[in-house]
Amino acid sequence: MDRKQIVKALESHFGVKAKYLAAPSFAYRVEVGGESYIIDREGFITKGDKRLELEEILCPSESLEEEDAEINEVEIVIPMEDHTGITLRNLVNIIFSKQTLIRKSFDLKENIVEEDFILGINEVQVKSLEDFKIALEDIGEKSCPGLGFNFKDKNLTFQFIKGKWIVEKVKTYSEFAEVLNRHAKSLKYASPKPSKIDNEKYTFRTWLLRLGMIGDEYKASRKVLLENLSGNAAFRKEKPKQEKGEDGGKSNPHFNL
Known part of the structure; x- marks a missing residue:
């Protein structure tokens, strides 16, 4: 690292x-x-x-003797810096639109954001952080169980990214939360419409690239995030069987991550 x-x-x-x-x-x-x-x-x-x-x-409570040792109950907390009500809504909309794949990638049993929260947050005018806070209280925080909004300390907790992980996954999940948060702040509007999925790995991989997880810096993290998904990371539609590539899909000598 x-x-x-x-x-x-x-x-x-x-x-x-x-x-x-x-x-x-x-x-x-x-x-x-x-x-x-x-x-x-x-x-x-x-x-x-x-x-x-x-x-x-x-993980101060444990002495990690091996590289693959588990870390207990790590949470990803990110400052709410530069966010507005609009960009927080972008964040939940983005997550909802890819929720099926995110849940499978992270092996989640429950939703991160419920549909009633998405309907409610998109029916009201939300511009400032105070607008979002009021809407959150009106709709109910239980409808957005995978995210924590602390308006007093001005931070976001990615509560769905929580558990016992090896060090490599701490890095991967931290990077995922950071690029997701950054992308939400960069958009004027993000649609909550769920994406059509005909190839899980390809769809998720191209989305990760759009978020900003591009190049060798994020190569290992992309691999971790794709490992629970089905399909081919390199090609949207199946190609003749070849030697497997790094993302578990079929390799192509002219296709570089």
């Missing part, structure tokens, strides 16, 4: 933004609860004069 990914993981874990310190240290600082974590240019984390591993911070 490189320094950028470590910083993102800490931001998601604590629900705060890291501060870049520039010259001469070129380090990042994450401050939470009166404590300060420094991530130096080599990616080492220190608190005071003590060097820490990322796993120690994400």
Whole structure:
């Protein structure tokens, strides 16, 4: 995991933004609860004069002896910074439109957002955060069980991304929440209409690319997010059988992730 990914993981874990310190240290600082974590240019984390591993911070109650050890009950918390009522509605609409695939990707038994919440939030005028808060209270938070909106502390909790994971999945799920949140803030309007699905892997993969999970930086995360889905990641329609590629679909020498 490189320094950028470590910083993102800490931001998601604590629900705060890291501060870049520039010259001469070129380090990042994450401050939470009166404590300060420094991530130096080599990616080492220190608190005071003590060097820490990322796993120690994400799961302080356990000593992870192996790379595939489980981390207990990690939640993804992201600052509500730069959000409006419109962009929060975008977020729930986007999730609802891809809910079938998200649930399968994350192996979820319950909905993240219920249909009655989507109907209600799209029937009222929502511009400001206060508008969204009032609508949320009127419709009922139970209709949006997979997301937590904390207007006092100004953060979002991706409650559907919760459980016992290996470190690799913590990184993947943090990145997914971040690009989803960023995409929602970039749009003027997002439709809640569910997508037509004729090839799960292809549909989800192309959507992940539209969200911004592009290139080698997100290659491992795309693979994790696609592994529970059926179909072919490279081709929308089936092709003659070939050697399997990295995403579990059929490879093509001219198709690069």
